[in-house]
Amino acid sequence: MAASxxxxxxxxxxxxxxRAAEFLLRRHYLRWPEALPWLIAVGCFFVFPDxxxxxSQLLIMIMFALSLDLILGYAGIVTLGHAAFFGLGAYTVxxxxxxxGWTEPISGVFFGGAVAGLVGIVVGxxxxxxxxxxxxxxxxxxxAMLQEGGNIRSDFTGGYDGLPGLTFDPLLGHFQxxxxxxxxxxxxxxxxxxxxxxxxxIVYSPxxxxxxxxxxxxxxxxxxxxxxxxxxxxVYAISAAIAGMAGALFTQTxxxxxxxxxxxxxxxxxxxILILGGTxxxxxxxxxxxxxxIFEDKLSKMSPTFxxxxxxxxxxxxxxxxxxxxxGVGDTIRRKLAGRRAP
Amino acid sequence: xxxxxxxxxxxxxxGALRVTRDVDLSLEKGARHALIGPNGAGKTTLVNLIxxxxxxxxxxxxxxxxxxxxxSQAERARRGLARTFQINQLFRGLTVLENLCMTIGERDxxxxxxxxxxxxxxxVIDEALDRLEALRLVDDALKLVRELPYGRQRLVEIAMALxxxxxxxxxxxxxxxxxxxxxxxxxxxxxxxxxxIAVLIIEHDMDVVFRFAREISVLxxxxxxxxxxxxxxxxxxxxxxxxxxxxxxxx
Numbered sequence: 001m002a003a004s005x006x007x008x009x010x011x012x013x014x015x016x017x018x019r020a021a022e023f024l025l026r027r028h029y030l031r032w033p034e035a036l037p038w039l040i041a042v043g044c045f046f047v048f049p050d051x052x053x054x055x056s057q058l059l060i061m062i063m064f065a066l067s068l069d070l071i072l073g074y075a076g077i078v079t080l081g082h083a084a085f086f087g088l089g090a091y092t093v094x095x096x097x098x099x100x101g102w103t104e105p106i107s108g109v110f111f112g113g114a115v116a117g118l119v120g121i122v123v124g125x126x127x128x129x130x131x132x133x134x135x136x137x138x139x140x141x142x143x144a145m146l147q148e149g150g151n152i153r154s155d156f157t158g159g160y161d162g163l164p165g166l167t168f169d170p171l172l173g174h175f176q177x178x179x180x181x182x183x184x185x186x187x188x189x190x191x192x193x194x195x196x197x198x199x200x201x202i203v204y205s206p207x208x209x210x211x212x213x214x215x216x217x218x219x220x221x222x223x224x225x226x227x228x229x230x231x232x233x234x235v236y237a238i239s240a241a242i243a244g245m246a247g248a249l250f251t252q253t254x255x256x257x258x259x260x261x262x263x264x265x266x267x268x269x270x271x272x273i274l275i276l277g278g279t280x281x282x283x284x285x286x287x288x289x290x291x292x293x294i295f296e297d298k299l300s301k302m303s304p305t306f307x308x309x310x311x312x313x314x315x316x317x318x319x320x321x322x323x324x325x326x327x328g329v330g331d332t333i334r335r336k337l338a339g340r341r342a343p
Numbered sequence: 344x345x346x347x348x349x350x351x352x353x354x355x356x357x358g359a360l361r362v363t364r365d366v367d368l369s370l371e372k373g374a375r376h377a378l379i380g381p382n383g384a385g386k387t388t389l390v391n392l393i394x395x396x397x398x399x400x401x402x403x404x405x406x407x408x409x410x411x412x413x414x415s416q417a418e419r420a421r422r423g424l425a426r427t428f429q430i431n432q433l434f435r436g437l438t439v440l441e442n443l444c445m446t447i448g449e450r451d452x453x454x455x456x457x458x459x460x461x462x463x464x465x466x467v468i469d470e471a472l473d474r475l476e477a478l479r480l481v482d483d484a485l486k487l488v489r490e491l492p493y494g495r496q497r498l499v500e501i502a503m504a505l506x507x508x509x510x511x512x513x514x515x516x517x518x519x520x521x522x523x524x525x526x527x528x529x530x531x532x533x534x535x536x537x538x539x540i541a542v543l544i545i546e547h548d549m550d551v552v553f554r555f556a557r558e559i560s561v562l563x564x565x566x567x568x569x570x571x572x573x574x575x576x577x578x579x580x581x582x583x584x585x586x587x588x589x590x591x592x593x594x
Contacts, residue, residue: 013476013481013482016481016482016484017472017476017481017484019485020440020468020472020481020485021465021468021469021472023440024441024444024461024462024468025462025463025465025468026462027460027461027462028460028461028462201457201458202457202458204460204461204462205456205457205458205459205460205461206448206453206454206455206456206459206461206464207454207455207456207457208457208461209441209445209448209461210448210449210454212434212437213434213437213445216434216435216436217432217433217434217435219396219428219432220428220432220434220503221449222396222415222416222417223394223416223420223425223426223428223432224420224425224445224446224449224450224503224507225416225417225418225420225421225449225450225507226417226449226454228417231454
């Protein structure tokens with residue numbers, strides 16, 4: 001009797017063990033719903049062929065929001081100045097095109113990302129010693145300084161009039177930019193896919209886990225020997241580089257850039273988008289950007305003067321009823337449907 | 344033989360308030376040292392000074408003979424100094440298993456890797472599960488820490504420190520906040536600690552202290568009031584006055 005009891009217990013223990021191990025071993029596997037955003041993106045090309053300029057702006061915004069998710073959603077770094085890096089990438093390709101004749105687009109995007117990433121290392125090294133409100137103020141200040149610096153040197157940056165009429169080589173030396181933005185759409189979609197793949201790898205890596213640890217309990221991370229500051233600076237630089245790549249794409253697809261890319265509004269907007277979609281879950285950037293920008297587009301056509309009221313209302317509702325973003329609402333519904341089975 | 348942990352002439356002031364005064368402390372390998380003292384005596388401050396959360400105003404801390412006074416918390420931790428917190432400091436939104444894997448990952452330097460999956464190293468998961476099994480936590484492995492009752496969270500807290508494979512372990516009131524029906528779970532774990540680890544335990548429960556410790560230091564107003572074996576401390580009239588006597592007031 002006693003023997004069989006201990007037998008069953010150890011079998012149960014084995015089962016619990018392997019179940020737990022499986023969970024971690026398989027967590028990073030691709031699941032089929034993850035194909036959905038990409039299928040929708042491809043489908044939109046055929047359904048709305050005349051809205052592809054808007055479409056590529058949306059994809060760029062998703063990439064920008066994804067960069068923010070990496071630091072805000074995973075590492076818990078609160079910033080209201082992320083447009084600084086978007087703007088750095090945007091101006092890097094613009095100035096490279098004008099001053100250096102560097103008009104090849106794909107290498108331009110990497111160049112824009114590299115410049116933003118390097119600045120991210122330096123800035124991050126200084127400001128990531130702080131947390132909370134102090135950090136928030138520093139991020140705002142940094143973006144404002146860049147914008148004002150650009151304004152002082154408007155002979156170089158074009159100031160708020162911007163640098164219009166930028167030209168870039170055909171994509172891969174072959175695909176011309178068309179009036180409908182079809183080339184740009186595929187270009188932005190391909191770039192987003194590459195960036196997403198990289199971000200997804202990082203998030204599920206041991207490094208990504210350590211970021212989550214810093215977000216969840218930084219005191220514990222220090223006490224288990226984690227080089228917290230180094231980890232934060234590293235992810236900040238990666239995020240800055242991605243934001244810079246999004247900015248570079250923005251400049252290339254619009255063929256112009258102005259200092260408004262550094263606006264506080266731009267930093268706030270990307271944060272709102274991410275919170276609306278859901279932080280720390282990658283796809284929040286997709287859903288948040290899509291909902292926000294489509295709303296903004298429709299509303300501004302309906303009422304050019306009062307459209308911001310609609311956006312405000314959307315946010316109030318989101319904050320009241322969807323604290324964990326729209327994806328969080330999806331979770332709740334799914335859990336209700338599945339009874340109490342889901343964890 | 345060099346001491347596993349040595350504290351020399353340690354002082355710390357917050358403004359005019361001296362919370363740590365000329366503290367000397369030495370733990371040999373395998374030591375079982377208890378630190379007792381009334382509330383506000385500066386026990387947790389001392390732990391924070393030893394682990395590097397706070398920097399001392401003067402004095403030094405030595406780990407296996409190395410002067411670590413200027414080192415960061417993380418550097419000390421990687422050299423084998425681990426602690427538990429008086430109030431749980433865990434990754435509450437993560438599973439118990441992930442909590443353990445995090446500690447093991449940082450210990451082994453895996454967390455610098457950004458490319459392979461965190462789950463790809465089976466050895467890490469197996470070690471985490473072994474450690475959970477030792478504390479009978481395997482069934483909770485996939486639960487979020489915040490879903491566990493406090494007593495079980497307390498066990499995770501200890502499991503985390505042990506997963507660092509420490510040579511010196513500081514336990515800051517390991518049974519605090521645990522319902523009395525479950526304290527024996529914690530104490531059994533503490534009693535079964537690896538005999539090679541030098542342990543400093545802060546504890547209010549005198550039964551625990553006298554059962555566990557081979558050496559006791561009494562801290563009063565930031566200074567070491569006296570130290571000795573459990574028997575010496577028990578018989579010490581002055582200790583009774585400043586500390587043990589208070590037990591009656593608390594009921």
